Amino acid sequence: MNIILLSGGSGKRLWPLSNGVRSKQFLKLLDKPGGGRESMIQRVARQIDEAGLNANITIAANETQLELIRSQLPGDVKVVYEPARRDTFPAIALACAHLALEQGCGEDEVVVVMPCDPYTGNGYFQTLKRMAEAVEQNAARLVLMGIQPTYPSSKYGYIVPDGGSASVRKVLRFTEKPSVEKAEELLSQGALWNGGVFAFKLGYMMELTRSFIDSNRFSFILSHYEDFPKISFDYQVAEKETSVAVVPYDGEWKDLGTWNTLTDELSFSTTGRALTGPECKNVHIINELNLPVFADGLEDVVIAVSEDGILVCRRDRTEFLKEYVDKL
Numbered sequence: 001m002n003i004i005l006l007s008g009g010s011g012k013r014l015w016p017l018s019n020g021v022r023s024k025q026f027l028k029l030l031d032k033p034g035g036g037r038e039s040m041i042q043r044v045a046r047q048i049d050e051a052g053l054n055a056n057i058t059i060a061a062n063e064t065q066l067e068l069i070r071s072q073l074p075g076d077v078k079v080v081y082e083p084a085r086r087d088t089f090p091a092i093a094l095a096c097a098h099l100a101l102e103q104g105c106g107e108d109e110v111v112v113v114m115p116c117d118p119y120t121g122n123g124y125f126q127t128l129k130r131m132a133e134a135v136e137q138n139a140a141r142l143v144l145m146g147i148q149p150t151y152p153s154s155k156y157g158y159i160v161p162d163g164g165s166a167s168v169r170k171v172l173r174f175t176e177k178p179s180v181e182k183a184e185e186l187l188s189q190g191a192l193w194n195g196g197v198f199a200f201k202l203g204y205m206m207e208l209t210r211s212f213i214d215s216n217r218f219s220f221i222l223s224h225y226e227d228f229p230k231i232s233f234d235y236q237v238a239e240k241e242t243s244v245a246v247v248p249y250d251g252e253w254k255d256l257g258t259w260n261t262l263t264d265e266l267s268f269s270t271t272g273r274a275l276t277g278p279e280c281k282n283v284h285i286i287n288e289l290n291l292p293v294f295a296d297g298l299e300d301v302v303i304a305v306s307e308d309g310i311l312v313c314r315r316d317r318t319e320f321l322k323e324y325v326d327k328l
Contacts, residue, residue, distance in 0.1 A: 001053055001054070001055045001056070001110055001112060001128075001129075001132050002055065002056045002058065002099055002105060002109055002110065002111045002112070002202070003048065003053070003055040003056070003057050003058070003111075003112050003113075003114065003128070004058050004059075004060055004092060004095045004096070004099075004111060004112070004113045004114070005041070005044065005045075005057060005058070005059045005060070005114060005115070005116040006060050006088060006091060006092070006113065006114070006115050006116060006196075007023070007025060007041065007059050007060060007061040007062070007065055007069065007116045008023070008060075008061075008062065008085070008088070008091065009023030009024060009025065010023070010322075011023045011024070012321070012322040012325040012326075013257050013258055013319075013321060013322050014027065014257075014258070014259060014262065014304075015304075015308065015309065015311065015321060015325045015328075016304055016305070016306045016307075016308040016309035016310065016311055017286060017288065017304055017306050017308075019308055020064065021064045021065065021068070022068060023065065024040065024117060024256070024257065024262075025039060025040040025041040025116050025117040026039050026040075026041060026065070026068045026072065027039055027040070028042075029262065029266060029271075029286070030043055030119075030265065030266075031267050039072055040116070040117035040119070040256065041069070041072060041073065041116045041117060042072050042073065043119075044116055044117065044118065045057065045073055045074075045077070047120070047122060047124075047125055048125060050122070050125075051122060051125035051126060051128075051129070053125060053128065053129060055112075056078075056103070056105075057077050057078070058077075058078040058079070058080060058095050058098060058099060058103075059073075059077060059078070059079045059080070059116065060080050060081075060082070060091045060092065060094065060095040061079055061080070061081050061082070062081060062082060062085065063081040063082070063083070065081070066079060066081055078098070078103065080094055080095045080098045082094060082225065083222060083223075083225050083226075084225060084226055086225065086226065086228055086229075086230045087230050087231055087232050088196075088232045088233040088234075089228065089229065089231050089232060089233045089235075089236040089237065090225065090228035090229070090230070090231075092113055092198075092205065092233050093205065093208065093209040093212070093228055094221065094222065094225060094228075095113075096111060096202060096205040096206060096209060097206070097209055097218055097221045098218055099111065099202055100202055100206050101216060101217065101218040101221075102218050105202055106202065107201065107202050107203030107206060108201055108202070108203065109201065109202050110132045110135045110136060110199060110200075110201060110202075111199065111200055111201070111202050111205065112128050112131060112132055112197065112198070112199045113197065113198045113199075113233070114128070114145075114195075114196070114197045114198075115196050115197075117256070118195070118253060118254070118255065119252070119253070119254040119255070119256050119265060120251065120252055120253045120254075121251045121252035121253075123249065123250075123251040123252075124249055124251060124252075124253065127145055127247055127248075127249040128145075128197070128199075130167060130168075130247050131143045131144075131145060131197070131199040131247045132199055134168045134199070134245060134247060135199045135200060135201060139168045139245045140168075140170070140171075140243045140244055140245035141200060141201075141204055141241060141243040141244070142198060142199075142200050142204070142237065142238060142241045142243065142244045142245075143168070143198070143199040143200070143244075143245045143246070143247060144159060144171065144194065144195075144197065144198055144199075144238065144244065144245070144246045144247070145195045145197035145246070145247055145248075145249055146159045146161065146192025146193065146194070146195070146246040146247070146248045146249065147192055147193035147194075147195045147248075147249055147253050148192060148193075148248060148249065148250035148251075149183075149187055149191070149192065149193050152180050152183035152184040152186075152187055153180070153183055153193070154177055154178060154179055154180050154183060155177065155255075156177065156193040156194060157174060157175065157176045157177055157193070157194035157234065158174065158175040158176075158178065158183070158186045158191040158192065158193060158194060159171055159174060159191060159192045159193075159194050159246050160172045160173045160174070160175065160186065160189060160190070160191045161190065161191075161192065161246050161248075163190065167247065167248075168245050168246070168247055169245060169246050169247075169248070170244070170245055170246075171244040171245060171246050174194065174234070174238065174239050175191070176234075192246060192248055193253075194234070195249070195253065196234075198233065198237075198238065208237065209221070212227055212228050212229070213227050213228070258318045258319045258321070259284075259302040259304065259311075259313070259315065259318035259321070260302075260315045260316060260318045260319055263284045263302060263315065266284060268284075269283065269284055269285070270284070270285045270286075270287075271285070271286050271287065272285075272286065272287030272288055272289070272293075272305070273287055273289070273290065273291065273292045273293065274286075274287045274292070274293045274294075274295075274303075275292070275293070275294050275295075276294075276295050276296065277294070277295065277296025277297070278296070279296050279297045279298075280295055280296055280297070280298050280299070281298075281299040281300070282299060282300045282301075282315070283295055283298050283299070283300075283301045283302075283303070284301075284302050284303070285303045285304075285305075286302075286303070286304045286305070287303075287304075287305040288305060288306040288307070289305050289306065289307065291305075293305055300314055300315045300316070301313065301314055301315065302314075302315055302318055309328060
């Protein structure tokens, strides 16, 4: 199995610790088995190894992330970096071209594409294996993972499968980020969250790649990267494909994309030179500077300090942080 980890991100949602170079997946804030802390991308790489997937891992990343990836992951991980940011479809096309033209992978080999930073249980990675098996058995040209929803959310896209109970189900349609009321209706129809995980045979993606850049030289595709449309894989491929199946996953799955969700998984309330007083409740301080930070009399607040700036924000307001970072 070939796994492509998508390592994008603008670094705005966990400002000021994250930025254009150090996106959220590289922040070492999660507890590591046996002690110490690890980043989201390190956690995912460890879980892939522990699941026994025996996978060839390729990371699709920005060029600015190369040094961080090399410092956090083993040396045998391949990295394909975009010369420009063009969304998930071109990033996946470029990584698949690298598999075929630089790594010598056959067009019948299975490729699984996933984000590099989901916070999941080990069952998630067994679902990857079932997706690969579905592709090998020609269940569909494109196989997706569907996350069993825990509440009607307007933050996620939805996959509506057929009404069966098979482990691999036909996809009837997609709905992108509906209203909460529409989400409730979708849940009553058995809809699943779209987890952004795709599986297909390498030849499938290479055919799509050649429709935009027809070359058998990776260097040529790389130099003409901007000939790919700037569009997501969902819009360019998944929603146009007629042969699509979904493998449901019913287990732990979280997007730790805001301070609000991330701090739920932190085992500590302060890190760095930080101290909270007795009248603080549910307050987290993450301090990367060698200056002391003290807080008291606060509730449900995140304080994050780095060389890029200082954040003091009520937890439930941190999901709106991205729109303000550009102004800062």
